[in-house]
Amino acid sequence: MPERRQNTPGPWDPAALASAPELKTPGLKKPGLKTQVRHDLAFTGDLSSFYRIWLVNTALTIVTLGLYGPWATVRTKRYLFGHTRLIGTGFTFEADPRAILKGRLILLGTLATGAFLPTVVSELDALLLFALAMLVGIPWLVSQSAKFRARNTTWRGVHFDFTGGMLGAMPWFVLLYLALPFTLGLIYPYIRKRQHAFLINNLKAGGRSFETDPSGFSYFGSTIKALVVGVVFVLAPALFVGHFINTQFGDPTTEKSAATLVLLGLASLLPLFSYLSINAVYRAYTRNILFAHTSFDGVHKLHSDIDPLKLGWITLTNLAATLLTLGFFRPVALLRKHRYLVTTMGITLMEPVEGLDRMMTRDDNALGDVGGNYFGTGVDI
Amino acid sequence: MSTAAPHRVVGVLTPPDSLDVSDAVLETTAEGLRATGIDGFTIAAPWHKLRISERLEGVERSIHFPDGRGGQTTDDDGIDLLVPRVSQSWFGALRQQAEHHWRAAFLVAGAAGLALVLIFNALIPVLAGVAADWTPPQVDSAIGRSSIGTLQTMTGPSRTDPALRRSLQSDFSTLARTAGFAPNAVRFQIVDGGRIGANALAVPGGYVLLTDQMIARARSRDEIVGVLAHELGHLHYRHGVEKLYRAAALSAALYLLIGGDGGLGGLASLGAGVVTSAYSRDMEREADAYAVRLLRRTGYDPTAFGRLLVRLERETGSDRPSLMRSHPVSQERLDMIQDLAAD
Numbered sequence: 001m002p003e004r005r006q007n008t009p010g011p012w013d014p015a016a017l018a019s020a021p022e023l024k025t026p027g028l029k030k031p032g033l034k035t036q037v038r039h040d041l042a043f044t045g046d047l048s049s050f051y052r053i054w055l056v057n058t059a060l061t062i063v064t065l066g067l068y069g070p071w072a073t074v075r076t077k078r079y080l081f082g083h084t085r086l087i088g089t090g091f092t093f094e095a096d097p098r099a100i101l102k103g104r105l106i107l108l109g110t111l112a113t114g115a116f117l118p119t120v121v122s123e124l125d126a127l128l129l130f131a132l133a134m135l136v137g138i139p140w141l142v143s144q145s146a147k148f149r150a151r152n153t154t155w156r157g158v159h160f161d162f163t164g165g166m167l168g169a170m171p172w173f174v175l176l177y178l179a180l181p182f183t184l185g186l187i188y189p190y191i192r193k194r195q196h197a198f199l200i201n202n203l204k205a206g207g208r209s210f211e212t213d214p215s216g217f218s219y220f221g222s223t224i225k226a227l228v229v230g231v232v233f234v235l236a237p238a239l240f241v242g243h244f245i246n247t248q249f250g251d252p253t254t255e256k257s258a259a260t261l262v263l264l265g266l267a268s269l270l271p272l273f274s275y276l277s278i279n280a281v282y283r284a285y286t287r288n289i290l291f292a293h294t295s296f297d298g299v300h301k302l303h304s305d306i307d308p309l310k311l312g313w314i315t316l317t318n319l320a321a322t323l324l325t326l327g328f329f330r331p332v333a334l335l336r337k338h339r340y341l342v343t344t345m346g347i348t349l350m351e352p353v354e355g356l357d358r359m360m361t362r363d364d365n366a367l368g369d370v371g372g373n374y375f376g377t378g379v380d381i
Numbered sequence: 382m383s384t385a386a387p388h389r390v391v392g393v394l395t396p397p398d399s400l401d402v403s404d405a406v407l408e409t410t411a412e413g414l415r416a417t418g419i420d421g422f423t424i425a426a427p428w429h430k431l432r433i434s435e436r437l438e439g440v441e442r443s444i445h446f447p448d449g450r451g452g453q454t455t456d457d458d459g460i461d462l463l464v465p466r467v468s469q470s471w472f473g474a475l476r477q478q479a480e481h482h483w484r485a486a487f488l489v490a491g492a493a494g495l496a497l498v499l500i501f502n503a504l505i506p507v508l509a510g511v512a513a514d515w516t517p518p519q520v521d522s523a524i525g526r527s528s529i530g531t532l533q534t535m536t537g538p539s540r541t542d543p544a545l546r547r548s549l550q551s552d553f554s555t556l557a558r559t560a561g562f563a564p565n566a567v568r569f570q571i572v573d574g575g576r577i578g579a580n581a582l583a584v585p586g587g588y589v590l591l592t593d594q595m596i597a598r599a600r601s602r603d604e605i606v607g608v609l610a611h612e613l614g615h616l617h618y619r620h621g622v623e624k625l626y627r628a629a630a631l632s633a634a635l636y637l638l639i640g641g642d643g644g645l646g647g648l649a650s651l652g653a654g655v656v657t658s659a660y661s662r663d664m665e666r667e668a669d670a671y672a673v674r675l676l677r678r679t680g681y682d683p684t685a686f687g688r689l690l691v692r693l694e695r696e697t698g699s700d701r702p703s704l705m706r707s708h709p710v711s712q713e714r715l716d717m718i719q720d721l722a723a724d
């Protein structure tokens with residue numbers, strides 16, 4: 001039904017419009033009884049337009065020696081967000097690319113300084129500085145990128161916001177990792193849970209809060225499940241294939257054809273492939289649990305029904321195809337994964353929805369975007 | 382604004398009191414824009430307070446009014462005609478053409494492919510060369526000192542016959558003097574290779590390191606002297622610093638190109654590996670050519686070290702594909718060395 005509005009903007013006369021109330025866009029019900037209605041997200045992007053956007057983005061980024069990169073990032077996100085629709089309306093993402101460019105340049109400068117540091121100060125000093133930079137830098141980047149993403153996102157004029165800060169992120173994104181060795185890694189599901197809780201509980205939309213409190217036990221369970229699935233479906237086949245390729249073609253004394261070299265190169269990437277696919281399976285399990293325990297403004301419920309195996313398969317095949325095509329599969333991979341992630345999401349609204357504020361909080365802080373994809377905590381919308 | 386422009390565009394607007402969207406009409410007024418919703422509510426703003434999002438394949442255009450509310454429309458052409466001075470720049474219009482037509486998109490991509498080749502083959506090497514020229518020699522020494530430290534933990538005192546060592550030292554001095562290095566600007570040391578095996582290294586700041594194992598593989602003194610001349614070539618061109626600059630420029634370029642796109646990380650490191658080994662091959666060829674010229678001037682056999690390289694490669698066996706190898710295939714190098722020596 002909403003497609004009428006999206007695809008056929010007719011040259012209507014405002015007078016005709018006013019006299020034809022049935023033209024009114026179907027949306028949420030009018031005040032009266034409260035009813036629960038489930039809305040699933042839809043995705044309306046198509047591969048051919050996204051591929052052209054990607055080609056132009058990549059080309060402009062290359063000829064500008066990377067300076068266009070932030071504009072490309074914003075356009076890609078705007079396309080993906082804009083075609084992600086809730087009740088027929090897309091999300092808007094309108095970050096200022098200049099802010100991202102500034103952030104990337106600052107990060108690049110910091111990294112370059114860090115690389116030259118050991119030649120200036122002693123090894124111990126460099127190590128201490130590095131530790132300090134991690135302690136402060138990681139939680140800062142995590143909270144800043146969450147803030148940047150939220151503050152640049154709107155839906156039907158409702159602005160998102162993120163109120164978490166560096167200090168709030170520090171325990172879950174740095175400090176607790178120090179406990180990993182002492183607990184033989186058993187604390188990891190708990191860390192993951194607290195990270196997700198931090199990202200959700202500080203998220204706001206229209207001045208109202210998202211709330212979540214999944215049990216640590218359920219995260220532990222999903223870790224076990226992801227490991228089992230990972231070993232059976234990913235690691236074991238990967239080891240088998242890797243071993244087969246190495247014994248068949250890995251003999252260093254023989255001449256190798258180009259095809260064999262490609263095969264050997266892929267075999268050497270199997271560990272990375274396995275890791276990323278298992279991680280995707282894990283992400284699916286935890287996201288399902290997280291969303292099942294997440295509500296918005298106390299009354300609206302979130303949903304996520306990802307099939308973990310399917311997400312793992314999408315991740316694995318995306319990686320392999322991207323490498324084999326030297327990157328040209330990348331836009332297909334991006335679109336495919338995004339489509340699957342959003343179309344398995346939904347929200348049950350208690351309608352009519354009331355009390356949402358539409359005040360604007362635009363954010364142009366510099367380092368917003370840089371940490372975003374790196375940490376990939378998987379709770380973005 | 383031309384008189385032929387339409388005066389209204391249809392879109393949607395969110396009423397102030399609900400999450401509903403209602404059909405709305407957008408019109409120009411004397412000083413700006415006004416949106417009127419079907420239920421009669423309106424928002425208006427002057428031009429300078431309006432923000433309209435850029436055109437992008439199938440994504441609704443947002444019209445932001447200063448109070449944080451906004452309308453949306455899918456009528457791309459309509460909005461561009463209505464508010465040309467706010468909505469579309471000439472660059473945006475060109476980009477829109479490329480994003481909308483396959484042929485234009487591929488044309489732009491092809492041009493970028495050429496640019497990429499130029500960046501890696503010309504821009505980065507040239508910039509790194511210029512930066513190396515500008516770098517004070519003290520930097521070479523500083524870099525050298527830290528690598529010497531690492532090398533000392535991996536090597537041991539030489540077990541080569543002291544008489545042979547002394548005679549190689551004097552060969553080295555002859556080479557360095559002929560090459561025009563200032564006295565004591567370059568030093569030469571023989572060590573037990575330990576973990577680095579049969580090897581010869583030029584360390585920035587003027588150190589040449591040769592291992593016992595390398596000496597043991599050589600069949601004549603000229604072969605060893607040739608290797609020393611090759612290493613002096615690396616020092617002469619200051620390949621050490623240049624390599625650092627190239628690597629830095631390469632990672633900066635890849636970071637800016639790929640940015641936060643984690644999914645391409647693996648591909649980026651593969652690409653960086655290929656480009657880096659191509660850069661090293663260039664430097665090895667340059668050092669070989671330098672060695673041939675120097676050896677001819679000093680009267681040593683200029684092709685001997687090429688034969689040593691071929692033998693080394695055959696004995697150790699090459700288990701890496703040539704694409705990833707930092708030194709050009711030795712037979713290829715020997716051929717080139719012989720060509721140069723024959724000139």
Ligand SMILES: [Zn+2]
Nearest residue numbers: 611615665668
């Ligand atoms: Zn060399």
